[in-house]
Amino acid sequence: MLKVEALSKHYGSKKVLSDVSFQINPGEVVGLVGENGAGKSTLLNILATLISPDKGNLSFDDHSYDSDLQKVRKKIGYIPQDIAVWEDFTVEENMVFFEQLSWKKKSKAELRQLCQNMKLEQWKEKTQSLSGGMKRKLNIAISLIHDPDILLLDEPTVGIDLKSRKEIGSYLHGLAKHEGKTVIYTSHDMEEILSFCDRVYCIGEDPFYKELLEENGKLVQVL
Ligand SMILES: Nc1ncnc2c1ncn2[C@@H]1O[C@H](COP(=O)(O)OP(=O)(O)OP(=O)(O)O)[C@@H](O)[C@H]1O
Incomplete structure (x- = not known):
């Protein structure tokens, strides 16, 4: 299980994440949505251990990000926005x-x-x-x-055709449902979020995404 407690991050005077807490179970697919600049990549990068939060406790399967960093890293698969x-x-x-x-x-x-x-x-x-x-x-x-037990993907389907998008989405869904992996990904594609995610976290104050997703029956938590 991924546990995040009271996580905060700022850049200079800009607060990006403020006292964010959540838990994600194995086998769950969680979408991260929010307007441009809301902090989705920042959260993903913190979960991927690429940047450090200002404060907060993070752990995966009871391994602390602070004291068991190498063990946590072995469990993470990270796919950045730019193809590498x-x-x-x-x-x-x-x-x-x-x-x-x-x-x-x-x-x-x-x-x-x-x-x-x-x-x-x-x-x-x-x-x-x-x-x-x-x-x-x-x-x-x-x-x-x-x-990896946990897959973190930054806009994995941006700029690709519908067939590949659907194949990637259902493959990630299968990894969670059949292999118990935890999948967290950011996307601006609401249809995809509605089809493949069990739950959605909205980052930022704009109610647009929350309202739209709830109208479509999704479980949404605002971070
Ligand atoms: N290294 C950095 N130094 C200063 N500011 C940063 C840095 N990284 C991100 N930011 C700022 O933090 C805010 C959140 O950025 P982030 O990339 O996490 O947003 P995002 O939700 O992923 O946006 P997008 O949808 O455009 O990818 C933005 O205002 C961004 O300009």
Whole structure:
């Protein structure tokens, strides 16, 4: 379980997160929504241990972010907004390269299976020739090499076609429901949030998202 207690973060005089608390269970898919600049990426980056909060206690499966940082990091898979793959490498070469950097070892067959699970079949193709949706799938497959328990995704489906969006959304949903992973992702796509998320956290004071989601029967908590 992911536990966040009394988390705050500011940049200079700008308060971004103020006394935020929540808990997320294994197997849940949680969406983070809010207007531009509300603090979604900031929260995701704190959960990914990439930036530190000003105050607050965070833990995952009873491992504290403060005292058990290495254990927590091993459990996290983070997919940033910008696709980070080697364009000159094939899909296979990318997977093997990142497997070598990973603390968890996987055979080539297992790496290929990860891609196939995402409906990414172009194993021998150069990454530069893949569509945006396929590159995004590769990015997600790379983040799964070390079998993380918690997946943090910053706008994983932005700028890609509807078919890939749906495939990625249902794949992430399946990871939560069949493998018990905790999935947290940001999106501006309300249809996607409505289809794939069990719960939604709204960041910021604008009531727009909360009202829209509640009208559609979603459980929403304002952070
Ligand atoms: N390193 C930083 N230094 C100063 N201000 C920052 C920094 N990172 C973010 N901010 C500010 O904090 C606020 C929250 O930014 P954040 O990127 O978390 O928002 P967001 O909800 O993810 O926005 P978007 O939907 O546009 O991606 C913004 O006003 C941003 O300008």
